[in-house]
Amino acid sequence: MKSTRFSFGSAAAFLGALLIVVSLSFSLASCKTADDDNPLPQGVEELSADSPLIGKWKDSYENWNTYNDYDTQISTSFIETSSYGKHEGKIYIGKIDDNSGYIYYQLSENITGYDDSSNPYTIKSKGKWSAVAYSNLKSTSVNMCDAYNAKTKYDFQNSLEECLSLYTIDNGYFESLSTTEFSKISD
Structure with missing residues (x-):
């Protein structure tokens, strides 16, 4: 009579080895890479709390201040512009250089x-994306302009990536950037 002990022992060893291989496969497949932790497009980052963009800003048309004494307020958790009001959520920037770029x-x-x-x-815009261009950033002044193109008013984008590709100076947006200077009135 042939022994079944060897058959069961071999099967148990095989199943044990298979279990180890499957466990390692799941473990390696669930490893995160550096890119998984930062799903933002290249060149875009969250606005930091120490950014000189943070604060309340007023333009040179004091009689037209939208919110009593200021026109724009920027924080890490919201932005308020004279054109589009206050919007809460993470604020992102794409720097062109240390003194200019875009706020998304x-x-x-x-x-x-x-x-x-x-x-x-009413413009059905909740959940869509917009941008502000800035240039000549100093501690107390900056040029800023909302994303606006007279040919395509209120064309907010569905994603940050679409916003990045459409809202550029080269595409006809931010035409008044060089002439709209803001002064900082508080941090």
């Missing part, structure tokens, strides 16, 4: 738009 943010609410006769209407 997702709209947390629908906005009010205006037709050619200045009649208000």
